[in-house]
Amino acid sequence: MSNDRTMILGMHLGNGYGSQGAAWRFPGVDPANYASFDAQVRYAQAAERGKFAFLFLPDFPGLQGDLASESPQITLEPMLTLAAIARETARIGLVATGSTTFNEPFNIARQFKALDVMSHGRAGWNAVTTSDPGAAANYGQTIAPRPERYQRAHETIQIAQALWGSWQRDAWLQDTAAGRFADPEKIQPINLQGQHVASRGPLPIPPSEQGQPVIFAAGGGDNGIELAGRYASGVIGAAFTIEDARSQRAAVRDAARRAGRDPDEVKFFAGVMPAIGPTKRAALDRRVRLGEHSAPARVSYLGSMLGLALDARQLDEPLSASQLTIARASEFDPRSARALEVAREGWTLREILAHGVIDYHPTPVGTAAVTADHMQEWFEAGACDGFWVSIDVNEDGIDTFVDEVMPILQERGLFHHDYEGSTLRDHLGAPAQYGLDPRVS
Amino acid sequence: MSNDRTMILGMHLGNGYGSQGAAWRFPGVDPANYASFDAQVRYAQAAERGKFAFLFLPDFPGLQGDLASESPQITLEPMLTLAAIARETARIGLVATGSTTFNEPFNIARQFKALDVMSHGRAGWNAVTTSDPGAAANYGQTIAPRPERYQRAHETIQIAQALWGSWQRDAWLQDTAAGRFADPEKIQPINLQGQHVASRGPLPIPPSEQGQPVIFAAGGGDNGIELAGRYASGVIGAAFTIEDARSQRAAVRDAARRAGRDPDEVKFFAGVMPAIGPTKRAALDRRVRLGEHSAPARVSYLGSMLGLALDARQLDEPLSASQLTIARASEFDPRSARALEVAREGWTLREILAHGVIDYHPTPVGTAAVTADHMQEWFEAGACDGFWVSIDVNEDGIDTFVDEVMPILQERGLFHHDYEGSTLRDHLGAPAQYGLDPRVS
Incomplete structure (x- = not known):
């Protein structure tokens, strides 16, 4: 890989403390932050100052972990957290996980599209299947076999994208003089009927500045890679070695090719969980x-x-x-x-x-240059198109990353100095998507 | 009715223009407001300046109306709209309609509770059944018979309230010195199994300043009144005469008595859609x-x-x-x-x-005093505990109401001069609700 491309970075936002389980009791951290939207907004603003392309909020429909000593790992609720952040940031992308297993396509499509409009084109949906029996129990259900879950995931994503495209780009006229609010011919039902889910539409929401939200994917395995190849513009990876990451990235790019897409449209993000200090x-x-x-x-x-x-x-x-x-x-x-x-x-x-040897992602330990070296090595080895960065303690750790690691990456020509565009599609280099126009198909 | 009680007011927020179908093209109105969260926040702040107890956002899962000439009547999406408003207001309650027919209890409970925490105890859920075939089609479904819809509504509300109470008041310890994040004994599953919906829980969300969100109801008919009597602290009424409102209010109060509650805990709100001018x-x-x-x-x-x-x-x-x-x-x-x-x-x-004779609510027409007279007459006749106010054009109409009608009501001793408390329960006089403590039941 040559240096003519730069890496794209996402910032992991979780529980309001940081990615280490004991972050909630670290000196300088307010232990009430689990319920603090102020804290989440502050962290988002710090990441935006660092020109991160997106925030990534993992989600899980349930309560996990041993709350006696550790906090939950996720936000109280990702859509409301991102709504708060959308109002108090201007450029950074807003990506959250949402289950295709336990959400109705119409509901999840409506909320992500509303977030997309609210944020002026910065929303992304990490569309996952949910296989945890505890999550299923929160819906009075059991877990369906994997093929069925993935079938429902495909149907849910296709319906969501069709609903997002149910208003054509120029459907909303706002013509006060002629009294024409919209062109009903350009706002059409979708009438998609799957085996598991269905929807008539249209959504009550016009296009955003990026048309519609961007799809992310995170699943591994053949099913997950196939799904990413078909729909995703970003893939949230989990790999511990360059070889593993390269192979995951290659698999996703192959899947994109098989789906008739340009593989460069699918960005693969490796995780990194830096431990940074003066020494x-x-x-x-x-x-x-x-x-x-x-x-x-x-x-x-x-x-x-x-x-x-x-x-x-x-x-x-x-x-x-x-x-x-x-x-x-x-x-x-x-x-x-x-x-x-x-x-x-x-x-x-x-x-x-x-040293983070049993943490969720590789942990470079040392000065900021050590983290920068790690990222450069992976990036130049073709292991990823960028990283999603998990900070141990957000309160001071995001600023440390932004102030110490980024200048090194910028100096090495590996990271941009400012946002080039204003939407998440701009940040990812994902093509515009306004839905299907039946007049030209 | 004596004058020792004051009326409680809610402000209807809809599409970003106002309750008249042509508000989107009225002079001074930005026709892009349908997608503007800035506009919604501005209207909410105007209502808060007027000491309204709550905002009420009707909702419907679908697109209605003739978009050729008129805007949709509802917000793009109520939860994200209220999230934006929660962050930029401090006292006003935040109530939205949510369908019990087309939402999973776990999802709707989680979002309203997150809004409740985000707003520091100001959330309310208007729990309705949905009977519109077009809405059902957006979920690939048909409409179930009324008894089944109401059975699901009861189950959904009970599960949501139980999930809201799944953290006891003092469950979240935040004890950094002892390293005790929470007391797991006080965060328990709910294991409720209905005929239509079920959930294990717990929710991943601690109590808010008001414990849990407040239930509103809007349905008419015997089923709707029964549901309101069992759960609601506020009822969104629709009545065109004092007699009709009195009879609706009495029915809801009777239903509350039958459910073993103090009927004064259930506030009945009549609609009013004032037309105000200097003459x-x-x-x-x-x-x-x-x-x-x-x-x-x-x-x-x-x-x-x-x-x-x-x-x-x-x-x-x-x-x-x-x-x-x-x-x-x-x-x-x-x-x-x-x-x-x-x-x-x-x-x-x-x-x-x-004169608004075929509008959705009674329309007093004239100076601010005419609207104040209307409200006083209804209130003193026992027709309601307050009103939900629909403004024709929000851009200037909310300020007109606040600046002209409210001082008259205040002077007559019919409306408060400031918020007495900080939560929606405070504003409504609804008792605290923190869930069931199995140790004392």
Whole structure:
């Protein structure tokens, strides 16, 4: 890959604290932020200052986690959170996960389109299937087999896109002199009938500045890749190695080709969860502190990744010479090779964990340049078109990323200095989409 | 009724223009307001300046009306509109209609509770059944029989209220020192299983300042009144005479008694759609102008209300002496008596229509004092606990109401001078509701 393209970045927004489970009790963090839309808006504004292309709000229809000691990982409700952010930002894209399994197409299409109009063309829908039995129980249901869930996902996305296109670009006349509010000929029902869902339409919403919201996808597996290839302009990836990311990205691009699309229209985003400090020691200490209470319970799992029986008594010691001799990276967890590599550097178990070796995304640990190096390496290796960035503690961490990592990326010609356009489609390079015009089809 | 109680007012917010179909093309109105959240926020702020207890956003899952000449009557999407308003107002309540027929209880409960937290305890849900076949078609469905729709409505409201109460008042600890985020014992599943809907819970959302959102109801008929009596703190009424309103209000209060509640907990709101001007002639001229294009098509219906065959050629003439002799108020439309009364005053057909005789609510026409008199008369006759006010053209009409009608009501001791509390429950006098505590039941 050459340097004539720049990476596109998304900022992960979750619970109002940050992506580390103990962020809610970190010094300087208001523990009430889980219910604070002010905090979410502040973080969004910080990301916009950093010229992030989009915010990404994962979602899950239910309550997860051990609330005794940790906060939920997601926002109270993504659409209302994005509505607040839409009103108090101007350029950054607004992407949220919404289940195709437990939403009616008409309802989800209406809300994302309203968000798109409200934000002047900045909305994106990460359309996922939901396979969790606990989520299904919140709807009095059980989980349908995967093919059925994906069939419903295809139908739901197609209906949503058709509803979004149910007003043609020039349907809304606003002609006060002639008394013509709209041209009814250009606002038509869609009459789509699937096996699982259906809708007549039209939606009561005119096009936004980008026409209609952008589709994102996140699912892995053949079904998920096929779905991404058909509809998505952005793919929320989860990969721990460059090789893995390259292979995921290639699969999505192949799927786009099979669907008759230009693969460059589908941007693949790798996750990154940086640990940044003035020195490597400082970066590590920040994570040691965040892991203070969770580390003991994680030692045993760390052991299983290394083929060792470890317990919390060894938390503040490195692996012994004999342990290092027999340690092997488990084939069952893609993070194991990195864990072994860190262990061999002689860190204590607590410090190994502080390297993020069992966190959800790769964690470069050190100065801002270390994170920039990681991103450059992945990007130039063709592992991704950009990253979705998870910050450990949002309160200070977003600013640190924006003020320290971005200038390095900009200096290296890897990241833009300002937004080139105003809509999410502009930011992603996704083609305009105004729906189908039956006069020309 | 004595004067020791004051009336409670709600402001109707619809499409961004006002309640008259031609408001979108009225001088001074931006015809792009249908998509403008700025406009909705401005109107909400005007209502808050007037100390309105709540905003009321009707909703309908579909596109209605003849868009060639008139705008849709509702907002693009009520939850996102209220989210924008929540962030830019501080005291006014936020009430929207949501269908129990076409929403999953978990989804609607989550969004209203998130709005409640976002607004610091100001959310209300007008829980309605949907009987329109066009709406059903937007969900690929047909309309179920009324008993089934109401059974689902009861189940949906009960599940939503239980989900809202799934966090006890003191469940969220935020104890950073002890590392206790929440008390899991006080966040419990609800496991409600109805015939039509079900949910396990809990919701991922803590209580708001008012505990949980307030239920409103709007349905007429025995089923609707029963539902209001069981759950509602506010009832959105539709009545054209004091007698009709008194009888609706009494029915709702009786239903509340049968449900074991204090009937004073259920406030009944009559609609009013004032036409205000410096003189009666000016008020009428405003409505004549708004009706300029719709009046010709309405003459025939006006005739049917009066037992006469009228046509548009007589638009600018009053009823003739012989027409007045045979005119009779139709028993099929409750507005007919008022239409006949106005006709007998000698107005032209166009002016009769400008009196709002076939609009959705009673229309006092004249100076602000005429509207204040109307409201006082209804209120003191026990016809209502307050009003939901529909303004013809929001751009200037809300300010006119606030600046001219309210001071009169305040002077007469009929309306408060400021908010007494901060939550919607405070504004309505509705008791606190934090859910059921299994320890004390």
